[in-house]
Amino acid sequence: MSTSKIDPNAMRRIVLAESKRAHVGHIGSALSIVDIVSVLYADVLRIPDPCDPERDRFVLSKGHAALALYAALTLKGFLSRQELSSYCTDGSLLGVHPERDLPGVDFTTGSLGHGLSFAAGAALAARLDRSDRRTYALLSDAECNEGSVWEAAMFAAHHRLFSLTAIVDCNGQQALGRTADVLQMEPLADRWQSFGWRPVEVDGHDPGALKTAFAEAAAGESPCAILARTAAGKGVSFMEGQVQWHYLPMTDEQYARACAEVVAGQ
Amino acid sequence: MRTHFAQALEDIARSDKRVVLLTADLGFGVLDDFARACPDRFFNVGVAEANMAGLATGLAEAGYIPFMYSIATFATLRPYEQLRNGPALHRFPARLVGIGGGFEYGINGPTHAALEDLGAMRLQPAMQIVVPADEAQAANALRATYDLPGPVYYRISKREGLHLPGLDGRFRLGRIETILAGDDALIASIGAITDEALAAAELLREEGIRATVAVVSSLNPAPVADLVDLLARFPAAVTVEAHYASGGLGSLVAELIAEGGIDCRLQRCGVFAAPDAVSGGEAHMNQRHGIDRENIARLLRKALCR
Numbered sequence: 001m002s003t004s005k006i007d008p009n010a011m012r013r014i015v016l017a018e019s020k021r022a023h024v025g026h027i028g029s030a031l032s033i034v035d036i037v038s039v040l041y042a043d044v045l046r047i048p049d050p051c052d053p054e055r056d057r058f059v060l061s062k063g064h065a066a067l068a069l070y071a072a073l074t075l076k077g078f079l080s081r082q083e084l085s086s087y088c089t090d091g092s093l094l095g096v097h098p099e100r101d102l103p104g105v106d107f108t109t110g111s112l113g114h115g116l117s118f119a120a121g122a123a124l125a126a127r128l129d130r131s132d133r134r135t136y137a138l139l140s141d142a143e144c145n146e147g148s149v150w151e152a153a154m155f156a157a158h159h160r161l162f163s164l165t166a167i168v169d170c171n172g173q174q175a176l177g178r179t180a181d182v183l184q185m186e187p188l189a190d191r192w193q194s195f196g197w198r199p200v201e202v203d204g205h206d207p208g209a210l211k212t213a214f215a216e217a218a219a220g221e222s223p224c225a226i227l228a229r230t231a232a233g234k235g236v237s238f239m240e241g242q243v244q245w246h247y248l249p250m251t252d253e254q255y256a257r258a259c260a261e262v263v264a265g266q
Numbered sequence: 267m268r269t270h271f272a273q274a275l276e277d278i279a280r281s282d283k284r285v286v287l288l289t290a291d292l293g294f295g296v297l298d299d300f301a302r303a304c305p306d307r308f309f310n311v312g313v314a315e316a317n318m319a320g321l322a323t324g325l326a327e328a329g330y331i332p333f334m335y336s337i338a339t340f341a342t343l344r345p346y347e348q349l350r351n352g353p354a355l356h357r358f359p360a361r362l363v364g365i366g367g368g369f370e371y372g373i374n375g376p377t378h379a380a381l382e383d384l385g386a387m388r389l390q391p392a393m394q395i396v397v398p399a400d401e402a403q404a405a406n407a408l409r410a411t412y413d414l415p416g417p418v419y420y421r422i423s424k425r426e427g428l429h430l431p432g433l434d435g436r437f438r439l440g441r442i443e444t445i446l447a448g449d450d451a452l453i454a455s456i457g458a459i460t461d462e463a464l465a466a467a468e469l470l471r472e473e474g475i476r477a478t479v480a481v482v483s484s485l486n487p488a489p490v491a492d493l494v495d496l497l498a499r500f501p502a503a504v505t506v507e508a509h510y511a512s513g514g515l516g517s518l519v520a521e522l523i524a525e526g527g528i529d530c531r532l533q534r535c536g537v538f539a540a541p542d543a544v545s546g547g548e549a550h551m552n553q554r555h556g557i558d559r560e561n562i563a564r565l566l567r568k569a570l571c572r
Contacts (some may be wrong), residue, residue: 053328079529100356108355114348117317121324121332128286128306148348150316158312179534 006042006075008207010035012235012262014071014084020255021089025097028233028245030068030202033138034170036228039210040136040167041072048106050078056133057106057122061115061141062169063097069105070094078104113146115139116166120156123164123223134163134218145183150195156223157196165217166197166225169204171232173243192225204228206214235262267401267423267458268296268365274405275333278302278412279307285412286325289335290315292365297335315340319360321350326358331412337371338364338380338421342387354392360417362387366424367397367457368508368537369551376541379551380421384456385513387419388486394418394439395485399460400428402435403443407483410437423458425548430460433481440487442496448476451566452496453529455506456482456515459557463506466562477566482515493522497530502569506532506562506567508552511536533565 015030040058041047047055060069070087073079079102086092086102093102097110107118120136126133143149156164172179172187189199198220202213210228217224232246233239236258250258268393271487274385276299279285286307301308315336322332334341341364342349353360362384371385372376387393396411396418397406404422411418432445446467455463460481467477480496482489497503499520516534523530535554544554552558 021374057324057327107323108351111347111351113316114320114351117320117348118324118327118352120317121321122327123324124309125325125328125330128325128330135324148316148320151312151314152320155311155314155317159309230389 002069004037006072008038009265010075011038011068011071013259014074015067016255016258016262018067018084018087020250023249024088025245026064026067026096027204027248027250028173028239028242029062029065029140031234031236031239032230032232033062033065033068034234035207036138036167036207036210037068037072039207039214041076044214045136046133054133055133057119057135058111059107059115059119059122059135059137060098061109062112062143063109063139066096066098069098073104087093094258096178110157112140112143113148116149116152119164119166120161122151123156123161124159126163127161132163134165136165136167138167138169139189139245141168141170141172141185141230142182144168144185144188150226151198153192153195160221161223162221164223165214168225168227170227171230171234173246175240177243177245189227192227197225199225199227201227201229204230205234235265237261267290267398267404267425267428269422269426270401271404271408272296272300274408276303278409279304282331284329284331284368286330286332287335288318288321288332289317290340291335310477315344316348317396319352321346322360323352323356323358326353326360327356331359331361331414333361333363335363336365337378338366338383339378342383343524344420346386349393350390354390354543356568357392357416359413359415361412362417362419364419364421367421368459369548369555370424370458372548372551373545375545379541381510381537381541382513383421384507384509385484385517388513389438392416393486395421397421397457397485398437399455399483400430400433400456401483402429403433403437403483406435407437411439421457425458428458428461430464430481437483439484440489441484442492443481443483444478445481446477448478448481450475451477452500452503453478453520453562453566454481454482454493454503454515455475456485459506459508462557462559463562465559466566469559469563470566475566475570485515485518488518490522493519494526494528495525497528499532502531502566504535504562504566504569506535506557508557509536527533531569533563533569535562
């Protein structure tokens, strides 16, 4: 259990409550990365202020899981509860996918395959600035279907952008099925390694292991890919590993069950 | 023009340390001086235009002014969504430099013909579009726009030694520049093909038709007020562009005429048919597709009902 103030269970409750109120899906995708984002915001990212030019950068390349990011930004104090409650309402900056106009969001995402290039550019900028700020990009495993991810991977490795860390949320699910059935990306670690990255495999729901992986990522002289083995829908038994929770909103009964499980899991 | 443009960029980069140049492995011999002058701000990113656009977005977020260099078709079309979701959506000052408009890559064939780059970029309202007509204007246009907020697409000619009489390097964002005055009709032209537009105006003069030739180098922001004013003064106009007849200058002028209820008959001189397998030099291809002086003159006579 993380001792950080970005409590993953509090994040899960936000994900469930806001998804239910807004009646939107992508719940499984958000729950999948809660523990990763929790560790990032509690223990890894150095962000004294979301507008500080020397802050570490974070790219949520799998933008459809933005609710997990909003939850962390809220618990971090960068986003008010009132702003959070505007999620997916008319006129809000908090849409299903994150927008840079919202303080705390460094890059607008939503279409897969863009974020690692943004992050490589951000890491290159840090090098040109002779800054020690770091850049993190969180991708989905299915996002690695996109060729542009590998263009960015080649560039970062060639230029030894060691301040760049990619985290791949390996939940084995994608929009229409299991990644193993849709487009086999394994052995993913070998693939990243062959592109010149240091792959680190980790249980993506174990905060201690994640912290160790991030420390390892920061220590090397080549970019690091943390392959976080996760379960889509983690924390809600009837969502875990179930492809429909990529899209579906919850009924009242499902919401009650999900909340009970998350509270019990504290 | 591209050498001239690259030299102007190098001059700017020497004094403005925010300027970074990325190339997707193109620009043989053209970018060497920049690379020597600013080695730490020059990156050949490899044959990877999509990643180049994403890198530029990341660099711009940190306050840099990244230039992305490639052949116009590759620069605009391969990374189209990256440009849209990157510099355009973020309103970042990334600069895209596309070399070779229309058939300037001639014998290289249809994969290298930039016939829809302006239209594609014009569909993105955030993307400013600068299309110099000669070398002096290219250098001045770069100096005037390199530091603008928001992204810019520069369509830069591959032809060297381009000098357009009467232009004198003038460039103003959102304005037109008149290089020849006449009372009978208007020829509005964009880019390096403007030398053909001027040649057509000279042919027509021999027949007693005196056309004004206006250069549109700022396609976005569009020179709306200038064009509306000019179009209202003439009974007939021809637009000239090394581009498909749809999407670029001809479309802009047609929109202005229709929306403004302007009494001016328009003919668009551009490429109407998709290129076939036949290739040849630029002049041959321009003639084959009707973007040459004879056809510009013919279209103006047609617009004038002569």
